[in-house]
Amino acid sequence: MSKRILPLAAMEKILKQAGADRVSDKAKVALKDVVEELTEKIAVNSVKLAAHAGRKTVKEGDVKLASKQQ
Amino acid sequence: MSKRILPLAAMEKILKQAGADRVSDKAKVALKDVVEELTEKIAVNSVKLAAHAGRKTVKEGDVKLASKQQ
Numbered sequence: 001m002s003k004r005i006l007p008l009a010a011m012e013k014i015l016k017q018a019g020a021d022r023v024s025d026k027a028k029v030a031l032k033d034v035v036e037e038l039t040e041k042i043a044v045n046s047v048k049l050a051a052h053a054g055r056k057t058v059k060e061g062d063v064k065l066a067s068k069q070q
Numbered sequence: 071m072s073k074r075i076l077p078l079a080a081m082e083k084i085l086k087q088a089g090a091d092r093v094s095d096k097a098k099v100a101l102k103d104v105v106e107e108l109t110e111k112i113a114v115n116s117v118k119l120a121a122h123a124g125r126k127t128v129k130e131g132d133v134k135l136a137s138k139q140q
Contacts, residue, residue: 005083010075011109015128018113020120026130027116034112034137039081039105043088046097050090058085060096067104 006032006039042066076102076109112136 011031015023045066050058081101085093115136120128 005080006076010077013075014106014109015113015116018110019117020113020128022127024127024129027128027133030130030133030137031109031112031116034133035105035109036084038108039084039101040088042101042104043085043090046085046101047089057092057094058090058097059094060100063097063100063104067100 006036008032011035038070041070045069076106078102081105108140111140115139 008028011028012023015027015031042063043066046058046062049062049065050056053062078098081098082093085097085101112133113136116128116132119132119135120126123132
């Protein structure tokens with residue numbers, strides 16, 4: 001679905017902050033792919049929860065509940 | 071740890087792609103926080119797996135295995 005949304009530089013930054021000395025290019029792409037997939041799942045569930053509550057606007061509580069249901 | 075790494079605009083885009091008509095500002099922030107936390111967990115685990123394999127470079131396989139261990 002959304003495969004060019006999160007910046008690769010952010011993935012490298014998070015891995016470095018986690019203690020990585022070096023990070024391969026493929027590792028950055030792998031992290032981006034995994035995180036985008038997780039984000040999409042939470043987003044889809046958030047939209048369903050908003051609809052379930054009779055709203056067209058996705059709110060904070062939808063995202064928080066969705067993230068716990070993964 | 072890394073609380074201003076992922077762009078809020080990307081969170082809105084992913085929620086819109088998931089079918090959201092409207093997204094509250096707090097919902098974008100909530101999604102960013104949740105996703106950053108997940109990313110950090112995977113990153114920390116990736117670094118441990120690279121070290122476990124005797125490497126200083128985090129590679130694709132570390133990230134893939136780490137993401138399955140969440």
